[in-house]
Amino acid sequence: MDTLLISEFARHSGVSVHTLRHWHEVGLLTPAEVDLVSGYRRYHADQLGPARLISSLRQADVSVLLIRQILQAAHRDELKDAFQLLVHQARTRVQRQTAMIQAFTMLLEHLDQVPAPLPSRWMAELPPLPVSRLSVAFVGISGGIGRTPSAISTAAMLSRVVASIARKPPLRSHG
Template sequence: MPAALTIGDFSRATQLSVKTLRHYHRVGLLAPADVDADTGYRWYTTDQIQTAQVIRRFRDLDMPLVQIHAVLAAPDLPTRNELIATHMASLEQSLARTQSAVASLRDLLAGPSAVGPVGQRTVGAVMTAAVTAVITMADLVPWYLGALGELHATLDARGMRPTGPAGGLYAGELFADERGEATVFVPTATEVPRLGRVEPAVVPAAELAVIEHRGSLADVDRAYGALAAHVANHELRLDGPIREYYVVGRQDTADEKAWRTDVCWPVFSTGVANGTATSSGS
């Protein structure tokens, strides 16, 4: 029979504080082998040391207590391994985001933004399949991915092909108030019937100041900054949603370095182009 340890000795053996051990007992993660009915003293056994060490390692990897409990309670090894693998994948994604943010910050601090020139573009009205909603800035990315996936799935199901790159319209309130209207659209040759969130919509004609952003959208703010500065200095800006055209995006390649996004600011046409003029909707 394994030897018994007081909570103090067990704390020293596992390097988990008494406060932490009491918390783990309360939440049902690591219950002592015995609790004295009269004194309330907790007693642990030596064969619980390894379990405590496993818990500590998982906490070092920022695994939530509820997930640790699920791992320890897993009915078999494959289930346990799947739970651990899921958390490891989450850690790898978090690390990748951190590395990307660090690289972007270093690049930003190294000098002026390496962004392309600003051009001017005239676009005509175009029929699209679209998804529109009032969203928060925090929900923008998952909402955008879901809407774009739904649009392409709907067009595929109806045998319709896009006539140009997907795009987005983003109201000023979304940036200023962190909540506003957003539309993701895919140009189509004919009107698409309503289905779920997907509906036909005409994206209106506009005169736009345009800058191309290359790479991940995580640092697209640099393109926005350069575009805003150009418009403030050279154009007569108009109120209206910002446009983005996803010339090469997630639907085309998983390589973020190959992504190309046109960021567009509505402006008043003066008849003088400050860059390349085109009548396409891309």
């Protein structure tokens, strides 16, 4: 069977050469051949399907460990279990994101009652925000996109913040 150079395989699979090398290092996709002298990796065309599956799963934030289990599954029931876990995880993420959207929306609605420019005490009246537990992608902040661990704690925290703000009368300007 003919083999493809890593660059050719990358082009056909839609996966970067760097990513293919990483997948080889972590044991997700082993090349069909590795030249012992040059280190060049070569792949069979029938490895395109697994490469595309791995790529799709990684884009969905599926762990390397679970992808490895999916690729090594020997029985249909093992695959079904893995994909049922993925469905559960995806539903949980959607619920967390929905809770965060609701909390942010409530906060936005409250901000309509706050004068512009914001009075300095606006920030002083907010309880401390546990930023280390915030799980929102911050886009447009110097340094690009960052993430931190727990979306559900963020939604719960924002719900508490919004609830405490809602109990206070709207801020008025003193000018």
